[in-house]
Amino acid sequence: xxxxxxxxxxxxxxxxxxxxxxxxGKQLSVVILSPLxxxxxxxxxxxxxxxxLSFRTGSNTSRExxxxxxxxxxxxxxxxxxxxAIRSKEELSKILEERNTxxxxxxxxxxxGRLVSELKVPYVLILGGTDVxxxxxxxxxxxxxxxxxxxxxxxxxxxxxxxxxxxxxxxxTSSKLQVIPPSVEFPEETNSFSYDHLSSPHLPPGSKxxxxxxxxxxxxxxxxxxxxxxxxNAEDNSVYxxxxxxxxxxxxxxxxxxxxxxxxxxxxxGDMKREEVLWMxxxxxxxxxxxxxEGCANVLLExxxxxxxxxxRKNEGNSVVIEENVSGLMFExxxxxxxxxxxxxxxxxxxxxxxxxxxxxxxxxxxxxRERSLYHSLLSNSVH
Numbered sequence: 279x280x281x282x283x284x285x286x287x288x289x290x291x292x293x294x295x296x297x298x299x300x301x302x303g304k305q306l307s308v309v310i311l312s313p314l315x316x317x318x319x320x321x322x323x324x325x326x327x328x329x330x331l332s333f334r335t336g337s338n339t340s341r342e343x344x345x346x347x348x349x350x351x352x353x354x355x356x357x358x359x360x361x362x363a364i365r366s367k368e369e370l371s372k373i374l375e376e377r378n379t380x381x382x383x384x385x386x387x388x389x390x391g392r393l394v395s396e397l398k399v400p401y402v403l404i405l406g407g408t409d410v411x412x413x414x415x416x417x418x419x420x421x422x423x424x425x426x427x428x429x430x431x432x433x434x435x436x437x438x439x440x441x442x443x444x445x446x447x448x449x450x451t452s453s454k455l456q457v458i459p460p461s462v463e464f465p466e467e468t469n470s471f472s473y474d475h476l477s478s479p480h481l482p483p484g485s486k487x488x489x490x491x492x493x494x495x496x497x498x499x500x501x502x503x504x505x506x507x508x509x510x511n512a513e514d515n516s517v518y519x520x521x522x523x524x525x526x527x528x529x530x531x532x533x534x535x536x537x538x539x540x541x542x543x544x545x546x547x548g549d550m551k552r553e554e555v556l557w558m559x560x561x562x563x564x565x566x567x568x569x570x571x572e573g574c575a576n577v578l579l580e581x582x583x584x585x586x587x588x589x590x591r592k593n594e595g596n597s598v599v600i601e602e603n604v605s606g607l608m609f610e611x612x613x614x615x616x617x618x619x620x621x622x623x624x625x626x627x628x629x630x631x632x633x634x635x636x637x638x639x640x641x642x643x644x645x646x647x648r649e650r651s652l653y654h655s656l657l658s659n660s661v662h
Contacts, residue, residue: 391426407573506612511543
């Protein structure tokens with residue numbers, strides 16, 4: 279048995295004592311509090327963390343790192359609460375009480391943090407990129423986040439640079455801050471998906487497309503590159519940019535759709551199932567990220583794991599994930615984005631080298647089993 283397996287055997291044994299000191303069999307209820315709009319990185323992250331935390335002690339498992347003793351019927355059940363649907367702290371407290379919740383994992387220091395600062399149960403606060411890159415400029419939100427962070431049992435940052443920003447803004451978090459690089463886990467249906475499943479309009483025969491996956495809002499900034507792709511399509515009508523994602527900001531989404539209607543070359547397909555998005559990603563020349571700022575974009579990790587080349591706008595979060603000209607290409611202007619895109623079409627060897635290096639970087643730095651183990655440890659240390 280590996281060292282990691284031995285550590286998790288000890289972890290499960292400790293949790294069994296905490297959960298079920300009499301040995302009668304008992305449920306430990308954990309709630310994942312997060313914005314849960316379908317097909318967003320938040321939703322995908324919340325579901326993955328819930329899967330990490332949900333298990334039955336004593337059950338058979340195919341994952342070696344989760345082998346456990348087989349003498350107990352105790353289990354941990356993780357359920358969801360959509361933070362965007364909760365109007366008050368009192369409403370959340372009532373839900374947690376009804377579920378007999380022992381620990382809360384809250385995603386986003388503001389969007390979920392506004393609800394958790396006065397909870398009677400321990401909570402782990404997971405920082406989002408928006409928290410430290412965007413919301414800190416709003417004094418009201420800054421105060422909400424500070425209170426939520428101060429009362430958290432632990433704070434999670436996806437990357438060291440986010441942790442460093444957090445410590446600089448809120449020095450009191452240093453002793454309870456942990457970096458847990460995110461990973462990805464693909465639905466089983468992904469490998470069996472075919473184009474016939476898609477409800478989106480077909481592109482003309484022989485077309486090539488670049489894919490931008492984002493919930494439409496200002497920070498994702500697809501408007502930054504739309505016109506550049508439209509001009510390129512006017513030169514070469516086989517090239518398209520396809521945008522996929524929910525309209526999170528209706529006013530901004532309207533601006534995007536109005537811009538798209540002006541000229542050919544860009545399609546907006548709206549919200550799609552994750553399996554469809556992943557299938558489209560595999561068929562793209564490259565994944566494009568146009569965000570003004572990022573924490574640690576889930577969609578970049580998916581592209582890396584699927585060997586899909588990446589062209590990303592240069593910002594602090596993207597620069598941490600991607601090594602420029604090694605595991606991906608980066609741009610600072612719309613013109614530079616198109617230049618990098620044309621290079622990928624002209625040089626297949628470049629596509630291969632970038633995607634291979636990205637896949638290797640993903641395997642080394644964004645391990646699913648390591649992410650699972652670290653969340654297990656946080657859960658164990660949060661239960662009193």
